[in-house]
Amino acid sequence: MKISSNFNRFYWKVFIADIKQNLKELRWNNIDLNITRLNEQGVHDLLKIVTFHNKSLTEMENKEVVEFLEDIRVLLSDNGYTLQIDNEEWERIIKEIR
Amino acid sequence: MSSNTFQILNAVDVSKHIEKKQNLSYLSWAWAWSTVKGLFPETVYKIYENVNGLNYHTDGMTAWVKVGVTIKEVEYIEYLPVMDFRNKSIALGGLTSMDVNKAIQRALTKAIARHGLGLYIYAGEDLPEQGETTQEKPKLAPPSKASSDDKKQAWKDFQEICETMGVDAIEFLSADIDMEDKTLVYGTVRKWLNSEDLLKQQLINFKNS
Numbered sequence: 221m222k223i224s225s226n227f228n229r230f231y232w233k234v235f236i237a238d239i240k241q242n243l244k245e246l247r248w249n250n251i252d253l254n255i256t257r258l259n260e261q262g263v264h265d266l267l268k269i270v271t272f273h274n275k276s277l278t279e280m281e282n283k284e285v286v287e288f289l290e291d292i293r294v295l296l297s298d299n300g301y302t303l304q305i306d307n308e309e310w311e312r313i314i315k316e317i318r
Numbered sequence: 319m320s321s322n323t324f325q326i327l328n329a330v331d332v333s334k335h336i337e338k339k340q341n342l343s344y345l346s347w348a349w350a351w352s353t354v355k356g357l358f359p360e361t362v363y364k365i366y367e368n369v370n371g372l373n374y375h376t377d378g379m380t381a382w383v384k385v386g387v388t389i390k391e392v393e394y395i396e397y398l399p400v401m402d403f404r405n406k407s408i409a410l411g412g413l414t415s416m417d418v419n420k421a422i423q424r425a426l427t428k429a430i431a432r433h434g435l436g437l438y439i440y441a442g443e444d445l446p447e448q449g450e451t452t453q454e455k456p457k458l459a460p461p462s463k464a465s466s467d468d469k470k471q472a473w474k475d476f477q478e479i480c481e482t483m484g485v486d487a488i489e490f491l492s493a494d495i496d497m498e499d500k501t502l503v504y505g506t507v508r509k510w511l512n513s514e515d516l517l518k519q520q521l522i523n524f525k526n527s
Contacts, residue, residue, distance in 0.1 A: 245331070249356050252331035262325040269326070269357055 230313050231277070235289070236260050238304050239267075239296070246270075246299055267292050282317050289314070323389050326357060327434030336439060343439045347423040350430045354389070363387045363426055366395075374400060374418045380407040383418060385425035387433060394432035395523045397516060398425035432494065469504055476507045479514065483521040490524050 239255065240263050246253045248270045258266060268274055271291040273284065280288065296303060303310075330353060336343045354361050365373050366384035374381045386395040399407045400421040408417055431437045473487075480487035488497065495502050510517040 251353055251356055252334065253326075254329045254331050257329040258325055262322050262329070265322040266326050266329070 227313070227317065232260065234305055235292075235303070236263050239263055242304070243296065243299070243301050246295070248295065267295075270295060286314055286317050289317075323358065323392070324434040327354065327430075328437060330357075330435055332436040332439065336436075345427055345431075345436045345439065347427040350427045350435055354387075354430050354433070354435055358389050361387065361389045363429070364393075365422055373422065374413075376410055379410060381410055381413055381418070383421045383425050385422055385429050387426065387429040389433050392433075392527060394429050394527070396425040396429035396432065397519060398428065437494065472504065472507050472511060475511060479510075479517060480521060483518060483525065485521045485525050490521065493524070 237260065240258070240260055243255050246255055246266075253266065255263065268288075271288055273280065273288040273291070275284070277285060277288075293303065332345060335345060335349050337346065351363075364386045366375075366386065367373055368375045374383050376382075381400040382397055383400065384395060384397050386393045398421050400413060400417050402408050402417070427436075428440065431440050477487045480490055491497060491503060491506060495506055497503060
C-alpha cells in the first residue's frame with residue numbers, strides 16, 4: 221500500500237499513540253505484555269506479531285491493511301479497551317484505504 | 319527488527335510465572351520456551367556438542383554446557399557449568415546425565431533471557447535448581463560498601479579486558495543491563511571479573527554476533 225501522509229498521521233499519531241498512551245497491558249495467547257515498556261515502533265512491531273500480519277505496511281495490499289487495523293481493534297476490544305478515535309473518523313479512514 | 323525483538327520480549331510480564339526457591343527467583347524453562355516460540359515462531363535453539371558428540375564440554379575436572387538461542391538470525395550463546403544444588407561445579411567423576419540435562423535447561427532459559435525474556439530476574443543472582451534444599455546467595459561485597467577507588471579500578475580492569483578482546487565495554491554491558499543503574503553495573507562488572515575466562519568467551523560471542 222502506498223502510505224499517504226494522511227494515513228501516516230492517522231496510524232502513528234492517532235492509532236499507535238493512543239495504544240501507547242492508554243493501554244498499559246495487553247494479553248495475547250496467555251502472554252501478558254507490558255505496553256509501557258515499548259516505544260511506538262515496538263508497539264507497531266508487536267501488533268504485527270499478535271495479528272499475524274508480518275509484512276510492512278508498504279508491502280501490504282490495501283485490503284490487508286484494513287484487516288490489520290480491524291484485527292487490532294478486535295484484539296484491543298478483547299482486552300477491554302476501545303480506541304479513542306470515534307466511529308465516524310474510523311469509517312472515514314477505512315473507506316479511504318479501501 | 320532485532321532491537322525490537324529484545325524490547326518485545328522484555329515487555330513480557332513474567333511476574334506470574336516466577337517461582338521461588340529459598341528466596342531466589344527462577345523461570346520455568348518450558349514456559350520461557352513456549353512464550354518465546356509464541357511470539358517468535360522461527361526461534362530455534364542449539365545444544366552444542368563436544369568433539370566426541372557429547373552434550374557437555376569438559377576440561378577434565380568439571381563440565382559445562384553450551385546452548386545457543388537464535389531469534390531473527392541473532393544468536394545468544396549461554397555457557398553454564400554443570401552444578402549441584404549449591405550452585406557448585408560438579409567434578410567430572412560425579413557427573414550424571416540428569417545433571418547435564420538440568421544444566422542444559424537452565425542454560426536454555428538464560429539464553430532466552432539474553433534476548434530479553436525475564437532478564438531482570440537474573441540481575442545479581444543465578445537461578446537455583448528445582449528440588450534444592452539449601453541455597454546460599456553468591457557472596458559479593460555489597461556495592462555500597464566498595465570504595466570509589468575500588469569501583470574505578472574494577473571498571474578500569476573490565477574495560478581493559480574488553481578492549482583487549484576488541485569489544486566496547488559499554489556496548490557489551492548495555493546489551494544486557496540498564497546502564498543507568500550504577501549498582502547493577504558495578505555488580506555485573508565484579509561478577510565478570512570473578513570469571514574472566516567466561517567473560518572472554520562471552521566477549522568473543524558478542525563480537526561475532
